[in-house]
Amino acid sequence: MLELAGLLVLGFFAQWLSWRIKVPAILPLIIIGLVVGPISTLFTGDEGYLVSKGPKLIDGDSIFQGKVLFDVVSLAVGLILFEGGLTLKLSEVKVLGKAVRNIIVIGSAVTMAGGTVAAMLIMDFTLQTSLLFGSLIIVTGPTVIGPILRNVKPNFNITTVLKWEGILIDPVGALIAILTYEFIISGTAGAQIGWIALKTFAITIAVGIAIGWATAWLGNLLINKELIPKYLQNIVMLGLVISSFALSNSIQHESGLLAVTVMGMALVNMKTSNLKEIISFNEDLVIILISFLFVLLSSRIDIVDIELVLTTNSFILFAVVVFILRPLSVFLSTWGTNLTLNEKIFLSYICPRGIVTAAVASIFSISLFQSTDYIIPLDEAAMLLPLVFLVIVGTVVLQGLTAKPIAKLLGVTRKEPNGVAFLSADESARFIAKILQRYNIPVLLADTSKANTREATMQQIPVYEGSILNEEAWEEVDFAQYGQLWAMTPNAEINALACRILGEELVKDKTFRFISNREQETLNKDDYPKNILFEGRADFIAFSHFIRKNPEVKEKQVNSREEVLAILDAAENKGKVIPLFVINDKNFIEPALALTPLEVGKENKFIYLQIS
Structure with missing residues (x-):
């Protein structure tokens, strides 16, 4: 025994x-x-x-x-x-x-x-x-x-x-x-x-x-x-x-x-x-x-x-x-085949x-x-x-x-992926995914809910039915083109757990999540976690209400972080704007975060939602 x-x-x-x-x-x-x-x-x-x-x-x-x-x-x-x-x-x-x-x-x-x-x-x-x-x-x-x-x-x-x-x-x-x-x-x-x-x-x-x-x-x-x-x-x-x-x-x-x-x-x-x-x-x-x-x-x-x-x-x-x-x-x-020699x-x-x-x-x-x-x-059987x-x-x-090292020597490692994988396929995740698709950003939704995955499929959004926290998901799905995770479930604990676990699998510091209601109530803005989506301006419930008001997707050319902040802090935009991301000329996006400075260079596009 x-x-x-x-x-x-x-x-x-x-x-x-x-x-x-x-x-x-x-x-x-x-x-x-x-x-x-x-x-x-x-x-x-x-x-x-x-x-x-x-x-x-x-x-x-x-x-x-x-x-x-x-x-x-x-x-x-x-x-x-x-x-x-x-x-x-x-x-x-x-x-x-x-x-x-x-x-x-x-x-x-x-x-x-x-x-x-x-x-x-x-x-x-x-x-x-x-x-x-x-x-x-x-x-x-x-x-x-x-x-x-x-x-x-x-x-x-x-x-x-x-x-x-x-x-x-x-x-x-x-x-x-x-x-x-x-x-x-x-x-x-x-x-x-x-x-x-x-x-x-x-x-x-x-x-x-x-x-x-x-x-x-x-x-x-x-x-x-x-x-x-x-x-x-x-x-x-x-x-x-x-x-x-x-x-x-x-x-x-x-x-x-x-x-x-x-x-x-x-x-x-x-x-x-x-x-x-x-x-x-x-x-x-x-x-x-x-x-x-x-x-x-x-x-x-x-x-x-x-x-x-x-x-x-x-x-x-x-x-x-x-x-x-x-x-x-x-x-x-x-x-x-079209495979190269390397x-x-x-x-x-x-x-x-x-x-x-x-x-x-x-x-x-x-x-x-x-x-x-x-x-x-028997001697061969023993050696087998x-x-x-x-x-x-x-x-x-x-x-x-x-x-x-051999892959690097041959030059066959993948370039930094610009796609986004979502932990959720509900209304909010589908809404953001459709916006990203307009800019030719690869997206993948993952959800255990059959209703959510069915709706994503009807909207022609790539979706995986199951949890990408499970090992089998990484065997069934090619994550080579997804360099970011956006955890957008209504459960704050699951979002935080996903960012912690998948932070080791995806590009470092590229896992983001909704702010929780508790964090909004107990923390000063300067103390928000660094991987919060949308500048911490909306948790899951607030964001869901916001997108149901049919906001307009806005795009503006920006050359600096100051220009982004100016748009957000304009008096006429108070409570009417949700920042999404900045996209550069190489088709890489940078989510609008609470504390981490946005990497905004010349002639980048700032994408945000605005209610008229």
Whole structure:
């Protein structure tokens, strides 16, 4: 019990640490697992430090043993793949750009074929083991790409390609790895890859697809027909995922992973009601599973396994994967696109492997050791997991540390964005967004209210239904063109929280909010916070009343801050003017703030609202 609790605590600590130091969560998860697992044996021996190997501080094999370990890890991986399948919409695949589509199709083929050949030539693996390795290194994933993109801030083309590659390659790559594995293990010790293997492989595919689609159809029916209450929908869907996994495996061995992946893909394309809530629930569940799963799996590795892969050949294989296969796949996939040479070079460099790679490799490793058919040699099976972990840790560390300076060297970092993201899509936010659109300023509204987002859509304002404070928003939305946040909700605490949290993600000191009624009543104007919108002249309620009076949008050329203040302080404007922003010749806006001096230069436009 103590070790199980330790796994959870360490997993949650690793998640917090990844957020704090802005690295993909998989890196601290694996490192902490290695520290409390195999590395700890160097310090726990009876004869002291680095002399004799002692017991592990935490050993995954002692927590879950034999078939229980396989079932726990296999089910956890199934839930991770189900969540990944929920991201794959066929409508998005149809409209993907040529570069992204080719990287998914051509890039995956090049990576798998190249990884297979490299593993055979460099590591002297059998064809079966090499195929498994080649299929496992396909996946990157949004959980590792996202933090790198937020840190590097590359231009729009690179951000778009890497973001969509990460989202789509997650379920697609996992599906390829699962099918490859099924194909390999379907060959018996005598038949190898022959007719029996092909027949078993075909049955596995058919069962997985059939069960996955059938359970998705059932779940869609139960929810859309309101046959279960809303508060039970997430739990019922979780039960269906587990049932799909178990039923598929009971009909055809090892078809469960395929079934749950297909189930997720089918659900998202059936337009199931309340799917956002289901996705959100599964994302939270997957974070919990990942938090303990990867500390558990890392702790299972023995120090001998680490020594096996810390060889010259292993590092040569790593170099081939990163510096030969990735550039080859990118340049072949982007042939004839509008990407520049420097953009292709940077895309060639970024290929961190992620959580799905580690999860699927772990389940394969456990399964291979429990098999009595010995489809691949046991010494190669022992090397497969640590070798994949070497690729994961190596790519995340190397590219996480060097991506930013390389992007600057290649000149592919994005210019300072001039767009505005709004935390709200209500009447006030929509009003300001429409004004900004007149000046060709990119805008994005974000709100959890369906009514508000529906109205924004009707007014042809870009909108995201959900909270941009959540991590998934940064995976689904390209924030590369938004350099400011305007928090305009009626809740002052949420506005302040959003400015504090997103101040680390957006351009520094570019998060602004409504003044609160309490601040207006208790503070002198000179003591107003520095990120208050509209000179602090209106809180949410006052601004809402003001715009309902149909104010006129005014524009005046200004050359200094004094000219702006003169307009605001004119006697005829008392109580009839709300300052909005100043826009310069480069189409950048500066909100009218309470204390911070406006950056007003020559021939800038001052935009304000006036009631006649």
